[in-house]
Structure formats: structure tokens, C-alpha cells
Amino acid sequence: MRKCVLTSMLLFVFFILEAQEENTGDATGGRKHFAVTVGYLHAGGSYIGADFEYLFSKKIGLQAGIGYYGYETGLNFHYKPSVRSSFISLKYWHQGIGEKFRQDAVGATFNFRARRLIATQLGLGFPMKTGPAMADDYVVPDVMLLYSIGIYLPF
Numbered sequence: 748m749r750k751c752v753l754t755s756m757l758l759f760v761f762f763i764l765e766a767q768e769e770n771t772g773d774a775t776g777g778r779k780h781f782a783v784t785v786g787y788l789h790a791g792g793s794y795i796g797a798d799f800e801y802l803f804s805k806k807i808g809l810q811a812g813i814g815y816y817g818y819e820t821g822l823n824f825h826y827k828p829s830v831r832s833s834f835i836s837l838k839y840w841h842q843g844i845g846e847k848f849r850q851d852a853v854g855a856t857f858n859f860r861a862r863r864l865i866a867t868q869l870g871l872g873f874p875m876k877t878g879p880a881m882a883d884d885y886v887v888p889d890v891m892l893l894y895s896i897g898i899y900l901p902f
Contacts, residue, residue: 787897
């Protein structure tokens, strides 16, 4: 319950900050508003995965990704009005599919995007459940580290 309240409060704060921005017409200002990121542990902790982001306002984007045994979704809050900027993301990670499902988590990550190509993320997640591919002696932690590295291309 505390996780839901904390997530709701964070969303509320970011939406208020977004509403304080001056409205200049087009939300993207003619800038690129799509990005594709490919890398190790992207798309929900997949061995190799790709995330697709759509910046639907100046600083807020939706993200979805799929990879080799995993997928994710996210709501991104950019620091600058550009898909090339770094951002905070509220995410759902799903590691494994079907009989290879290991675990899923909900959390927040800081995503760094360099001016060109390099993209990394680091954050914390709260495990929700484990699946049949997880080892029987695995002890589910209260909090887990979420991270990845890759390259991104805006368009």
C-alpha cells in the first residue's frame, strides 16, 4: 500500500511541475519525440532488449520494451524538453516469459542519456512475485537493483 501511495505522490508532483511550464503551442517544439534504446538488460532485464519511447508532452514520455526473455513499460519524466535528455522513470520490469519467468518488479530508475548514443539506467525496484524459473532456494529481497546499459537513437 505504501508503494502505491508513494508512486501516486511522485506522479502528482511531476504532473504539477509539468503544468507549471509555459505553454508554447506544440508540445515537442518541432523536436524529435521518439527514441529507441538497445542494450544489455534493457526491456525488463532481458539479456538483450530494445525500448521504444514516445515523448507525448514537453517532458513526459511513455516507454515500452521487449527483449530476449523479458519486457517492460515505463512512464518517463525528462529533465529537459527533449527526448535526448536524462530522465526519471517509473517502471514495471517482467523478467522471463512463460516457463522461463523468473520475477517481476515495480520501481524507479534514473536514466542517463549522453548527447549521442550512450544510455544507462540505475534504480531500485520492489519485487512482486517469482516464477517457475527462479531457483527454489532464492530469497526474495525487499528491494532490488535495476540497471542496464546500451545505445539510443532519437528520431
